[in-house]
Amino acid sequence: MMNDLQAVETALAGLSAPAAPRLADRIFGSWLAAPSRLGEVFVAFTGDGVQFLRSAESVGDDAGAFAEAYRDRFGRPLRQVDRAPAGLLTALCGTPAASLRLDLRGLSDFERDVLTATRRIPAGQTRPYGWIAREAGRPRAVRAVGSVLGRNPVPLLIPCHRVVRADGRLGDYMFGPAHKAELLRAEQVKTEELTAPATIAAQRIQRAQRGNRCVDNPAEPAECG
């Protein structure tokens, strides 16, 4: 019979200490800068996949602004790393990689459905916003599709630039319509298949783009080879 609580205390204190797992890997997002078809991009990812991508140009070439946007959106701290997740670098240069995983946690079902449908559009093709709305199961939510794509966490990797307006105009793009036209041209989208206003828009954009070193200078290190 044990009358002393001391033995219980001793046993509790003797519970051996297990090695703690490396929690940082599950708490911190990782980020790096990488070359892409849009010039340099900043990319953040977790162990589950790529979470967030923005062009350097869109954040004023400021990695700090990118990190702050990430923290606001995902509520995680960030640390810079050297190693890109599997498939990322080739995907950024336009070659889809089966090994590339995306971390789309925290999105609504509708957002995820919109992005999943968008991800299925092959290079060289476009789809209207209404098609995405139907694929996502909400055929009347055409405007909502536009807002979801405008907040696409991983543009390029989920090719929201391939979603165009039903009247053939290109529609908006988070990095600007000029970049949308440029990406589509690079994917050999036949501009004659788009209606006249879109062609005109594309040509206007093309003219505006001339002299843009990100597009025209193949030696730019942030560009894909």
Next chain:
Amino acid sequence: MALPMTPEGPRNQGTGEKLQQALLADLDSGFADVVHAYEPVLYAVALRLSRRPADAEDLSAEAFLHAYRALRGYDAERISALALRPWLLTILRNITRNAARDAARRPDPPPAFEPAEQLTTAPSVEQQVEQRDVARELGAVLAALPEIQRTAVVLRHVIGLPTSEVAEVLGCPDGTAKSHIWRGLRRLRALLTEQPDTSLLTSERTVR
């Protein structure tokens, strides 16, 4: 004590302060230091508070994320005034309680008190078996305590926190914390002596 890795032990009072300075200088890299300093304690507590050891990693990672999100909204004055360890443990306790509440609404998980122990020294096989048995037994009876007593006992006697810090985590006066610890110990003793095959309290063996 079982866990000598608590940075705010009497011999290194300055650690918490250094971490606060690091947080103020750069929240993200400072937070990496905070995680590094406190993950052993948070994980060890989570392991003893959660019914399933497999959840301990999730719970402690979740606690750190909550802490980070809170810190983003704190000004320098508030960060400087934080007692990091009890603050983090309070967050962990709330998350663990919420998780237990959610789990209670779902079907029972498979019973699991598998030892997640990885001994740092190299004891004999016999000692290892014995320690595993003790850990399993204690894990099982700890789970049978009311939450507040379990938390009090784990913080005081497994982790070795001073009673004042236990009180801070429980959000009660020191005297009340002492009473939770004492009642928890008595209940543990009762539960252990009830067990038919207990090697813990019926023999003279001490567990070290």
